[in-house]
Amino acid sequence: MTKELYRRELAQFKPYVQGKPIEAVRREYGLDRIEKLASNENQFGPSPKALDAIRAELPELIFYPETYPFDLMKELSQMLGIRQEQLVVGSGGEGLLWQVALTFINEGDEIVVADPTFDVYRIATSILGGKTVQVPMKGLGYDIDGMLGAVNEKTKLFFVCNPNNPTGHVASQAELDRIVRELPEDVVLFLDEAYYELAAVSPDYPKDNIALIGRRPNTLVLRSFSKTYGLAGVRFGYIITSPDIAQKLGMVGPSFKLNRLAIAAARGAIEDTEYRDWYAAENAKARQTLLDYYQTKGWVSFPSYSNFIWTDTGLDSQRFFEELQKRGVIIRPGYLWGERWKTWFRISTGTPEQMRFFIDKTEEVLAL
Numbered sequence: 001m002t003k004e005l006y007r008r009e010l011a012q013f014k015p016y017v018q019g020k021p022i023e024a025v026r027r028e029y030g031l032d033r034i035e036k037l038a039s040n041e042n043q044f045g046p047s048p049k050a051l052d053a054i055r056a057e058l059p060e061l062i063f064y065p066e067t068y069p070f071d072l073m074k075e076l077s078q079m080l081g082i083r084q085e086q087l088v089v090g091s092g093g094e095g096l097l098w099q100v101a102l103t104f105i106n107e108g109d110e111i112v113v114a115d116p117t118f119d120v121y122r123i124a125t126s127i128l129g130g131k132t133v134q135v136p137m138k139g140l141g142y143d144i145d146g147m148l149g150a151v152n153e154k155t156k157l158f159f160v161c162n163p164n165n166p167t168g169h170v171a172s173q174a175e176l177d178r179i180v181r182e183l184p185e186d187v188v189l190f191l192d193e194a195y196y197e198l199a200a201v202s203p204d205y206p207k208d209n210i211a212l213i214g215r216r217p218n219t220l221v222l223r224s225f226s227k228t229y230g231l232a233g234v235r236f237g238y239i240i241t242s243p244d245i246a247q248k249l250g251m252v253g254p255s256f257k258l259n260r261l262a263i264a265a266a267r268g269a270i271e272d273t274e275y276r277d278w279y280a281a282e283n284a285k286a287r288q289t290l291l292d293y294y295q296t297k298g299w300v301s302f303p304s305y306s307n308f309i310w311t312d313t314g315l316d317s318q319r320f321f322e323e324l325q326k327r328g329v330i331i332r333p334g335y336l337w338g339e340r341w342k343t344w345f346r347i348s349t350g351t352p353e354q355m356r357f358f359i360d361k362t363e364e365v366l367a368l
């Protein structure tokens with residue numbers, strides 16, 4: 001008799017596929033210059049204060065980190081104006097999403113998400129035997145009717161990615177108000193604000209969702225230091241929620257969720273409001289450069305509140321991606337999100353030089 005060694009769900013499991021690393025592209029095409037604009041990383045370098053804090057922490061690396069990083073929790077909760085018991089810190093937004101899935105999902109439970117959206121919601125749910133109900137976008141926005149209509153007695157989590165990855169658009173204040181009014185209290189509302197500080201410079205971005213937690217305790221707000229502070233390689237994110245949920249989230253996953261460098265970097269970054277504001281302004285400029293260029297081409301984009309833009313070129317995205325890659329620009333092609341998006345692509349913002357390089361290389365591809 002043979003015993004099934006693996007989790008049942010692994011047989012159907014579709015893990016996250018990372019884009020090709022720069023080193024692999026360099027080897028394959030023998031290129032001198034490569035700009036990777038595929039993963040919504042901050043192209044402007046890490047927060048200087050975070051870097052200083054990391055350097056200062058290096059001699060301490062022989063010691064385990066604190067399982068409850070007290071100073072960081074205190075400083076972050078002060079910055080956010082919340083109680084420390086409402087805060088959960090973790091290994092990036094992604095690490096926290098796995099903690100959320102482990103905390104809430106039993107076999108057969110459902111989550112409601114938009115399509116397309118950040119794929120980790122589905123991935124972490126599926127390994128636990130949960131089901132993801134995907135509701136396609138309507139026009140250039142969320143289908144709120146469709147998403148609310150997809151909720152049933154099995155629904156545990158309702159995800160609003162604000163701004164949404166890969167589209168970059170947001171649910172408006174009116175749409176969020178409606179969700180809060182109509183979503184049953186026993187469904188957890190998950191607001192993914194991984195790009196919060198970049199969106200918050202737009203006057204119409206709904207920025208006060210933390211206040212919602214007082215009125216609707218089954219609500220989680222996720223934020224990340226990966227984008228705003230250029231710390232994707234360090235892995236730091238946090239969730240703000242009710243003390244009850246925060247306590248449960250803290251129970252699952254490894255005891256040491258943050259390493260010493262992540263704790264130090266986060267404490268440094270909290271101080272670096274100057275860098276945060278500067279990057280948000282540079283990002284908005286880069287986005288405008290791209291949008292101005294797309295306008296000359298007649299290409300349609302979702303309205304972006306983020307550090308990337310999702311655009312329809314009308315061209316086959318796989319070919320567009322491959323031709324750009326040969327020339328040293330790495331983007332994320334829409335076909336990866338299915339048939340409906342096969343002529344779309346996502347590109348991250350970058351420095352003025354990087355945006356120029358992308359535009360020049362795109363012109364070469366269009367002239368083929």
Ligand SMILES: Cc1ncc(COP(=O)(O)O)c(C=O)c1O
Pocket residue numbers: 039040091092093094095118161163164165192194223224225226232236237
């Ligand atoms: C919408 C969204 N949420 C969460 C994350 C996770 O970010 P991190 O794990 O780097 O904090 C990302 C990363 O790209 C994202 O786009």
